[in-house]
Amino acid sequence: MSGLGTALNTALQALQANQIGLTVVSNNIANVNTPGYTRQRVLMQESPGVGDTIRVGTGVQVVGTEAIRDQIIERRLWSETSAKSGSDMTQQSLSDIEGLFNEAGNTGLLPRISDFYNSFQKLSTNPTSPEMRQQVVTSALSLTQYINTRANDLRDMKTATDLAIQHDVSKANVLIQQIADISQHIHEVEITTPASDLRDQRTLLIKQLSEIMSVRELDSNGTYQLTTGNNRPLVVAGAAVPLEIGTTPGGLTTVLSDTTDITSEISGGTLAARVAFRDSSIPQYQQQLDQMAYDLANQVNLVHAASYDPDGNTGVNVFTPIAAIAGAALNLQLNAAIAADPRKVAASNQVSGAGNEAAIALGNLVNAPNPPRGTVIEQYRALVFQIGSETASAQLESSQHAAMLTQLENLRSSISGVSINEETTAIIQFQRAFQASARVVSVVDELLQTTLAMLGAS
Amino acid sequence: MRIADDSGYRNLLLDIQRIAERMQTAQNQISSGKKLTRPSDDPSAAADVVNVDSVRANSAQYLDNAATAESRLQIADSALDGVQLVTDRIRTLALMAQNGTSTPSLSVEEISGLRDQLLSYANTVFEGQYMFAGSNTDSAAYDKASNGAITYSGNSDVVKLQVGKASTLQSQIPGDQVFSGSVDIFQTITDLVTAMSSGSTSAIQTQVTKLEQFSQTVSSSRTKLGGLLNGATAAQNELRQADLTLVAHLSQLQDADLAQALSEFTQSQNALQAATAVGARVSTLSILDYLK
Numbered sequence: 165m166s167g168l169g170t171a172l173n174t175a176l177q178a179l180q181a182n183q184i185g186l187t188v189v190s191n192n193i194a195n196v197n198t199p200g201y202t203r204q205r206v207l208m209q210e211s212p213g214v215g216d217t218i219r220v221g222t223g224v225q226v227v228g229t230e231a232i233r234d235q236i237i238e239r240r241l242w243s244e245t246s247a248k249s250g251s252d253m254t255q256q257s258l259s260d261i262e263g264l265f266n267e268a269g270n271t272g273l274l275p276r277i278s279d280f281y282n283s284f285q286k287l288s289t290n291p292t293s294p295e296m297r298q299q300v301v302t303s304a305l306s307l308t309q310y311i312n313t314r315a316n317d318l319r320d321m322k323t324a325t326d327l328a329i330q331h332d333v334s335k336a337n338v339l340i341q342q343i344a345d346i347s348q349h350i351h352e353v354e355i356t357t358p359a360s361d362l363r364d365q366r367t368l369l370i371k372q373l374s375e376i377m378s379v380r381e382l383d384s385n386g387t388y389q390l391t392t393g394n395n396r397p398l399v400v401a402g403a404a405v406p407l408e409i410g411t412t413p414g415g416l417t418t419v420l421s422d423t424t425d426i427t428s429e430i431s432g433g434t435l436a437a438r439v440a441f442r443d444s445s446i447p448q449y450q451q452q453l454d455q456m457a458y459d460l461a462n463q464v465n466l467v468h469a470a471s472y473d474p475d476g477n478t479g480v481n482v483f484t485p486i487a488a489i490a491g492a493a494l495n496l497q498l499n500a501a502i503a504a505d506p507r508k509v510a511a512s513n514q515v516s517g518a519g520n521e522a523a524i525a526l527g528n529l530v531n532a533p534n535p536p537r538g539t540v541i542e543q544y545r546a547l548v549f550q551i552g553s554e555t556a557s558a559q560l561e562s563s564q565h566a567a568m569l570t571q572l573e574n575l576r577s578s579i580s581g582v583s584i585n586e587e588t589t590a591i592i593q594f595q596r597a598f599q600a601s602a603r604v605v606s607v608v609d610e611l612l613q614t615t616l617a618m619l620g621a622s
Numbered sequence: 623m624r625i626a627d628d629s630g631y632r633n634l635l636l637d638i639q640r641i642a643e644r645m646q647t648a649q650n651q652i653s654s655g656k657k658l659t660r661p662s663d664d665p666s667a668a669a670d671v672v673n674v675d676s677v678r679a680n681s682a683q684y685l686d687n688a689a690t691a692e693s694r695l696q697i698a699d700s701a702l703d704g705v706q707l708v709t710d711r712i713r714t715l716a717l718m719a720q721n722g723t724s725t726p727s728l729s730v731e732e733i734s735g736l737r738d739q740l741l742s743y744a745n746t747v748f749e750g751q752y753m754f755a756g757s758n759t760d761s762a763a764y765d766k767a768s769n770g771a772i773t774y775s776g777n778s779d780v781v782k783l784q785v786g787k788a789s790t791l792q793s794q795i796p797g798d799q800v801f802s803g804s805v806d807i808f809q810t811i812t813d814l815v816t817a818m819s820s821g822s823t824s825a826i827q828t829q830v831t832k833l834e835q836f837s838q839t840v841s842s843s844r845t846k847l848g849g850l851l852n853g854a855t856a857a858q859n860e861l862r863q864a865d866l867t868l869v870a871h872l873s874q875l876q877d878a879d880l881a882q883a884l885s886e887f888t889q890s891q892n893a894l895q896a897a898t899a900v901g902a903r904v905s906t907l908s909i910l911d912y913l914k
Contacts, residue, residue, distance in 0.1 A: 275675070556662040
């Protein structure tokens with residue numbers, strides 16, 4: 165039969181267990197605002213009973229703590245994080261291009277194109293006027309410079325994006341190393357006890373890595389692996405497999421895993437968004453701008469070279485002939501001969517150099533059909549529409565992902581997040597249990613004293 | 623569903639951000655008066671704006687051209703008005719000489735002065751250009767040689783200006799259609815002076831007939847100018863009218879609807895107030911308030 169000593173011991177265990185319970189609650193409350201924190205709960209178990217005929221329990225034991233975590237939701241959070249940060253990046257990048265072709269203030273490319281063609285119409289009203297000729301040269305120069313600047317801006321964006329890809333890879337490598345270190349640590353600690361805090365940290369690090377690229381985790385039977393979305397290793401058995409940086413023959417950055425070029429297979433996150441921006445969005449707008457510059461220069465040159473200046477000279481180009489469409493916007497240049505001598509601007513279609521028909525024809529090129537691409541203005545209109553709608557849909561996508569991410573984070577919170585109300589209730593629970601156990605101690609104490617008094621009296 | 627403390631704040635933040643975004647958009651529209659500030663605000667409207675702006679820029683140039691044509695045609699018309707007066711006076715002098723009611727030497731002197739006056743009409747310059755020289759506008763239409771002979775040094779080109787996407791308007795009449803057309807007025811005057819000096823009435827009559835023919839030419843040229851002037855005015859009216867329509871279209875494409883923007887602003891302001899009020903409650907509703 166168990167004695168008072170057993171009761172005292174049981175009470176002591178209860179005091180300790182509930183104290184641990186309070187500590188866990190306290191830790192939960194302390195971390196209510198800690199990002200990535202997973203709430204924990206204390207695991208209690210009754211101590212084995214003793215006694216031959218009357219078996220009585222011997223109290224409570226704390227066997228450990230448990231983190232309330234749903235790994236599936238964590239993984240969905242990572243992939244949504246990748247999607248959101250990728251769409252944010254795409255939206256920002258497209259907005260940059262959009263700014264280049266914003267005609268809202270009537271200060272963009274369009275007025276320069278109009279001025280250029282109109283300068284020929286002005287010239288037609290007074291073909292021999294030096295002022296009108298100078299105006300043609302000035303507006304042509306302003307047009308070429310503007311197109312050159314825009315082409316330069318696009319090229320600079322490409323360079324900057326390429327550099328940002330390198331930065332993303334270095335940032336990813338730092339995270340991969342940290343994840344590898346922490347995984348090794350977890351492996352060592354979890355031989356004895358679960359390492360909830362370390363797992364929280366790793367989850368948070370993977371979330372950060374997910375902002376750069378989407379990753380997959382494999383965690384079973386003590387083997388831990390982190391790979392890219394396409395199964396290229398990043399962390400294997402506690403060791404980091406950093407990504408490498410390579411260069412294409414064209415001087416662009418590539419991402420290598422081991423020695424394999426995985427640039428195009430990276431999915432999600434800022435890295436994939438940047439690669440897509442560099443390799444698809446920018447080239448596409450460059451191509452459109454090039455095509456415009458190419459068509460504009462060729463159309464004008466064709467008519468102009470067949471016309472005559474007041475001195476009867478013919479065969480002169482307005483723009484330096486452009487050999488290839490690629491790079492046309494960068495290479496668009498006013499013919500130096502015309503820039504130096506506006507008298508070389510041809511306004512006549514007669515050998516005598518009299519008349520204004522050529523000037524009118526050049527001015528009318530603004531409306532000249534140019535199948536299948538359309539006039540320069542129509543091409544520009546298409547470009548503005550495209551960048552506008554691409555940016556708008558990127559904005560929409562980004563806000564959709566923001567909402568989805570919030571929803572998932574709420575879902576995670578509903579499982580792993582700390583609720584003050586819940587914790588406060590737990591405090592009361594443990595407090596009352598502690599108080600009751602203390603009461604048991606004091607009662608046993610009284611009983612012992614009574615017993616001792618009985619001994620002393622005899 | 624179990625609700626953790628951070629969910630409430632996270633939702634609140636997302637909602638407030640969204641409302642603030644809407645408020646910002648409405649505020650921008652109100653302060654700038656534009657609903658289209660970037661192509662992504664409304665891609666198809668932005669594309670249409672490119673089109674309309676381009677058409678307006680071209681039309682503005684056509685309008686300038688039509689106005690230029692109008693001024694030139696007016697200048698030509700008033701020159702021909704002068705030519706007609708001078709021709710009438712020469713004809714009067716010729717008839718007087720034919721009837722023997724004038725002193726031939728005085729008349730001859732006056733006629734050669736009038737001939738120079740005609741020459742200066744024929745060499746009318748407007749904005750640095752000779753109006754009756756065809757397209758050869760930078761040199762005099764008629765040159766007077768040292769022997770007094772006057773010859774046309776312009777060409778027969780009819781100068782036109784673009785006044786619409788597909789329409790041109792003649793802005794000048796070449797001199798060889800007026801002064802040295804079917805009748806060369808300068809030669810006629812020279813011949814008249816010779817006839818008057820000789821006193822041959824029949825020779826004078828020949829030149830008088832030519833003068834009358836010339837008057838006809840001038841008169842029909844002026845009729846033509848009148849028609850062209852009407853064309854220039856009509857083209858300008860048309861372009862102005864079209865521009866009004868375009869401006870209205872442009873405003874539709876890019877100007878903010880102030881009433882709508884204001885109501886959107888008020889709406890989002892109310893929503894924001896409600897959201898923040900609820901947000902303040904989120905943190906006050908706690909079991910802690912009921913424990914002592």
